[in-house]
Amino acid sequence: MSKVKKILVDKGAEIPFYNRMDFCVGSGRMGLALHKEYYEQLKMVQEAIGFKYIRGHGLFCADMSLIQTYKDESGSQAVEYNFTYLDRVIDSYIDLGIRPFLELGFMPEHMASGEQTVFYWKANVTPPKDYKDWTDMVQAALRHLIDRYGRENVIQWPIEVWNEPNQPDFWKDADMDEYFRLYEHTALAVKRTDPGFIIGGPSISGRLDEACMRSFLEYVSYKKLPLDFISRHNYISHPPEKDGRYNYVKLSSIDDWFQPLDKTRELVDSFEEFRGMDIHVTEYNTSYVPDCPLHDTNLNAAYTAALLSRFGDKHASYAYWTFGDIFEERGVPYTPFYGGFGMVANNCIPKPTFWTFAFYKQLQGRCVHRSDEAIIIRRPEGSYRGILWNTDFGYEGRPLELEIQLPAEFAGYCLVTETVDEECCNPLKLWHDMGEPFNLTQAQTALLKRHSVPLIKSERISCSQSKIKISLMLKPNGVIYFDLSKTKMKSDRGYSYERILRGEIKGEG
Structure with missing residues (x-):
């Protein structure tokens, strides 16, 4: 089992980071x-x-x-x-x-x-x-x-x-x-x-x-x-x-x-x-x-x-x-x-x-954390965005387990992660498993494109303490992007997501 590496984020930190990748x-x-x-x-x-x-x-x-x-x-x-x-x-x-x-x-x-x-x-x-x-x-x-x-x-x-x-x-x-x-x-x-x-x-x-x-x-x-x-x-x-x-x-x-x-x-x-x-x-x-x-x-x-x-x-x-x-x-x-x-x-x-x-x-804002495996920025409205990576160029196959602690400034958040790794976004492997065709059919091309996107996950977080803890497992050669944004539930009259998940159906008569 890999050792958990903890990242403590100070919302007031100002770490030099010049993001000029799009010039x-x-x-x-x-x-x-x-x-x-x-x-x-x-x-x-x-x-x-x-x-x-x-x-x-x-x-x-x-x-x-x-x-x-x-x-x-x-x-x-x-x-x-x-x-x-x-x-x-x-x-x-x-x-x-x-x-x-x-x-x-x-x-x-x-x-x-x-x-x-x-x-x-x-x-x-x-x-x-x-x-x-x-x-x-x-x-x-x-x-x-x-x-x-x-x-x-x-x-x-x-x-x-x-x-x-x-x-x-x-x-x-x-x-x-x-x-x-x-x-x-x-x-x-x-x-x-x-x-x-x-x-x-x-x-x-x-x-x-x-x-x-x-x-x-x-x-x-x-x-x-x-x-x-x-x-x-x-x-x-x-x-x-x-x-x-x-x-x-x-x-x-x-x-x-x-x-x-x-x-x-x-x-x-x-x-x-x-x-x-x-x-x-x-x-x-x-x-x-x-x-x-x-x-x-x-x-x-x-x-x-x-x-x-x-x-x-x-x-x-x-x-x-x-x-x-x-x-x-x-x-x-x-x-x-x-x-x-x-x-x-x-x-x-x-x-x-x-x-x-x-x-x-997407990393436009003030940098509050930068290390050998992560960079995190804080947006003016209080949201956080970050990128984490596991450069396994030693080919050791070790996952990287991270716990990110962020200051809780609001009552509710939405956490969205987008993961690119060898399992969920690896068109090269899929092409190899197809038999490495020299000239792709339309169906093969469409399949490769569907596999060539990040795995997106989301989670609602309700805050009752001063810290938000995010646990992420980075597989070898993986990259994860996350967005933690303030949210406030505004459900329509009579709409219940929880009831949908329970599969409740109102009987007749």
Whole structure:
């Protein structure tokens, strides 16, 4: 039997908690936004969570058709811009209440200095042959966005220069000196377009991150370049083990996961001119591979719940990579559950992690408790909301029994709990038990969706003492959201819920 852990809540407590989980979310490349199910998955996410910004790759890639070349009358190569698809993508975002966090990349083929590409859709990762051609394109795109969507709107869209230039897969030879040139030309061009734009970088991840970040800050400081925010990514797990099409990882501890981010904060603050500057973690997940079955699990949901409880302490935003599984870095997925980054599986099936974010969206108020397994807030009207998690990444299978003691301020309460764990909300297991079908029938899809929701329980609590005690059992890899709200019974004349339960029927005559 597990030992009961008691949580004592002081209604007057004020514990720092900055819930910025809904500022930004990641996406596959922008061109995928032209797909029907991409839109459906994003709509589903926005209705349940409601992110403010969305960031994805591929603004300048071929499937967006933004830049075209042709031979002019003299036979010379000329350039023209086509914003048809860009408008469709941005219009669809705005229709869903979300705006772009603009990542500038990758390199159009005719503009590239080399032929190195990444992903199956062949994103060119080499510097431009001519930096003026590059900055002309950047400025043309930004001017068009201002003309179409209005300056006051567009200058609020953050702009990030490139993606992971310290990784040789994403920037030729991981040449940081060349990246600094790219950043310099781009940042100056963006500010020339409109000084109100918000520009940042260097969008690094992993490899030599501390050295690369320091060099970037030194370069920007020495050159006195525009820099409105710092960006980086974070994927901390043990190296993946490949098996067929899939990669398997073992998670690091929560403290180890935050260690590189803490070092970045310290490094940024060591520069007087950058001290306190916003840091946007524009990508994070439990692994950096898009075919990792961990992403589809309840463990992923519980681990993410632990991350979200701490992430806002030192970061202006943190964008989960990604909102959905319409994602094709390594080709079109074969199955509905393929270990994709998304919080929504294909066929619009919510994964357990989807609910972690939906729960955190409800945590608006003053934090009165925060620990390694729970966060609880008090609303202005006196209600309480909280999230509890059991990160069993040690695979020990231990349930976590919690007793929460809350101050009783009213005579009656309604307690609602929503539970996501391996028994009541585990679409991956159901799909496995179905035989892991590659292509779902409509009936199978409907069944998976019905199973992919939290277990909801409710209870009326009458208070005769000064404390309310709530007992909850968190199964391994479980997440529980609770809402404790003041209620007052207002039954209609003659209505008796208790009589219904007793099954009483009034006889005739």
